[in-house]
Amino acid sequence: MSEGRKVIAMQESVLAENQRAADLNREEFARRSVLVVNVVSSPGSGKTALLERTLEALNGQVSTGVIVGDLATDSDAKRLEGKGAKVVQITTDGYCHLDAAMIERGSQELGLTGLELLIIENVGNLVCPAAHDLGEDIRVGLLSVTEGEDKPLKYPVMFKTLQAAVVSKVDLASAAEFDLELALRNLHEVAPQARVMLTSAKSGEGMEEWVAYLRDSARRKKH
Amino acid sequence: MSEGRKVIAMQESVLAENQRAADLNREEFARRSVLVVNVVSSPGSGKTALLERTLEALNGQVSTGVIVGDLATDSDAKRLEGKGAKVVQITTDGYCHLDAAMIERGSQELGLTGLELLIIENVGNLVCPAAHDLGEDIRVGLLSVTEGEDKPLKYPVMFKTLQAAVVSKVDLASAAEFDLELALRNLHEVAPQARVMLTSAKSGEGMEEWVAYLRDSARRKKH
Numbered sequence A, B: 001m002s003e004g005r006k007v008i009a010m011q012e013s014v015l016a017e018n019q020r021a022a023d024l025n026r027e028e029f030a031r032r033s034v035l036v037v038n039v040v041s042s043p044g045s046g047k048t049a050l051l052e053r054t055l056e057a058l059n060g061q062v063s064t065g066v067i068v069g070d071l072a073t074d075s076d077a078k079r080l081e082g083k084g085a086k087v088v089q090i091t092t093d094g095y096c097h098l099d100a101a102m103i104e105r106g107s108q109e110l111g112l113t114g115l116e117l118l119i120i121e122n123v124g125n126l127v128c129p130a131a132h133d134l135g136e137d138i139r140v141g142l143l144s145v146t147e148g149e150d151k152p153l154k155y156p157v158m159f160k161t162l163q164a165a166v167v168s169k170v171d172l173a174s175a176a177e178f179d180l181e182l183a184l185r186n187l188h189e190v191a192p193q194a195r196v197m198l199t200s201a202k203s204g205e206g207m208e209e210w211v212a213y214l215r216d217s218a219r220r221k222k223h
Helices: A003-031 A047-058 A075-080 A100-110 A180-190 A207-222 B003-031 B047-058 B075-080 B100-110 B156-160 B180-190 B207-222
Strands: A035-040 A064-070 A086-091 A117-121 A138-144 A164-168 A195-198 B035-040 B064-070 B086-091 B117-121 B138-144 B164-168 B195-198
Touching: A003 A035, A003 A100, A035 A047, A035 A207, A047 A064, A047 A075, A047 A117, A047 A164, A047 A207, A064 A075, A064 A100, A075 A086, A086 A100, A100 A117, A164 A180, A180 A195, A195 A207, B003 B035, B003 B100, B035 B047, B035 B207, B047 B064, B047 B075, B047 B117, B047 B164, B047 B207, B064 B075, B064 B100, B075 B086, B086 B100, B100 B117, B156 B180, B164 B180, B180 B195, B195 B207
Parallel strands: A035 A117, A035 A138, A064 A086, A064 A117, A138 A164, A164 A195, B035 B117, B035 B138, B064 B086, B064 B117, B138 B164, B164 B195
Antiparallel strands: none
């Protein structure tokens, strides 16, 4: 085998190993009826800000845990603490995504007993997390209005895997001259399966719809 | 060897192969006295907008070629065409970064004869391109004001490798409540070696300094 083919074979074996771990996670999450949401986006799309407002809105009414992944620092976990949810930080030490084994360890550290909602804040990256199932029920992708309308077309692998797409920072839409109609058309072209929601963590716009979506999905998972 | 250790060994061998190709690129670029600039950032930080304004400002006075990397689409290359530079698009087909072998092929397609400046627009990603030397003289990282001040701390591997850091979209700074002082402190902490420039492709702020930096660097490479 050539070096290139060996690398591809090795990557396939790593992905297969991740898939086995993800399937085990999914079985465990189903057994415990906990809804698992994997939040992905570019760096700086506002994942942590969205989750801060989300935890405040859930206000302890839905028993929630959060696993936060970052290459370095625990600043996101610190921002999410004290809002009624258990929070675990995973530092990936250079890896560009969380994997299913990290989520298994993070879940154990968090403790799944009594949990209704587990939110995973993935590493900021529109490429690597796409190929790594974590055992989640819902993969949510954020697209902030400042990133441009073309991102679904340029990162189709990720957008095709989403159950929900959150257009974030809509308060900045006019300052950024964001063409919402074009963005929605691009989203629909690449990810027709995704439920699209418009939000601003700053102004609160769309937060009710987003939080209701989480709450309803968690309720459905329970029954 | 365990599966994990085999993967790490394989990744090291891929990186070593990339380094050999990058060293050959660097020799070739030196022989031809062409300055090579590798532009990296998150998706949507404004790399293409910066390069559109840059090519307009250079106005054909510096013989320039551009290699554009994307997972999918050739929309960035199309935006850069007709501005006095030769443009080649590389579609990485799922890969999260350009590698040195792609740049070798792209350079051949572009033709290096007579070129003074070769700009590489990397795939939008703050992780994977960090580990992949392309043979460039200058690695420039963009940090848009809408991404938040903490990004240098959260993606230190990338920021540590930069010769220059461009804070982009400064026209949106007040709308995004961007704390410039904090961002500069974080940049300086992680990347004290980097020349920092503030720019807006929209208002034109800082474009003169940035273009002069490119022009001066290209002149120095020639002599």
